Amino acid sequence: MMYAKQMRIEFQYTDESSSNQEALATLKEIEQFSFVKKLSVLPPYVKYLNGKISEQNRIDIGCIIDFPFGILSTENKLDIIKRSIQDGANSIEMVMPSFLINNRQNAKIKQDIEKCYDLCAEHAVNLHYILEYRIYNYSCLSRLVKFLLGFNLNDIYISTGYRLDDIYDHIIAMRMIIKENENANIICNANIYNKEHLEILESSNLSHFRVNSVNALTMIREKYQI
DSSP, X not given: OHHHHHOEEEEXXXXXXXXXXXXXXXXXXXXXXXXXXXEEEOHHHHHHHHTTSOGGGOOEEEEEESTTTOOOOHHHHHHHHHXXXXXXXXXXXXXXXXXHHHTTOHHHHXXXXXXXXXXXXXXXXXXXXXXXXXXXXXXXXXXXXXXXXXXTOXXXXXXXXXXXXXXXXXXXXXXXXXXXXXXXXXXXOOOOOSHHHHHHXXXXXXXXXXXXXXXXXXXXXXXXXX
């Protein structure tokens, strides 16, 4: 099936209460699905899991920083970026700074993005940003996406996965943002609970998406025989 061949699937693991061994158990489950291209985790798990990934099915490790609220200072974020890269992260995923957004400090938002961008570029590591469409209106989201596109940061997530999400609302938000920002690549990371949700993704022509449960991976494998 052509759609299955086009799929790029990621996995997000942000259970802050898990031990290293529990995180490792999840990694080993994920490695059974060869179509998973990236595993994104919180900073403390990067080094441990990076050393446990099978060489036969080497997947990228993404580090989600300032999850879930986006309240760290720029200096703190830069320190975590440096450490995460040293620990083996191939990709940095930064939650947009909510405090600056709420206070409409656009100049500081741009400075914050620029410093994170420069540091990641220095180490040749991809930088992505995570928005929260449940909090901000489309006008605000569109403005933030324009900031990111100004740095050529096209791959964007519009949900942290921390709040209750709905795949229908998620896709509507994606479409509204892309309508105003045609060059943006919004990566769907809504919760997927059943095969109907997979059909919605396919009918929406969304082949790059992120899941957060092994059950979702199992449904994908069964439906598309991959």
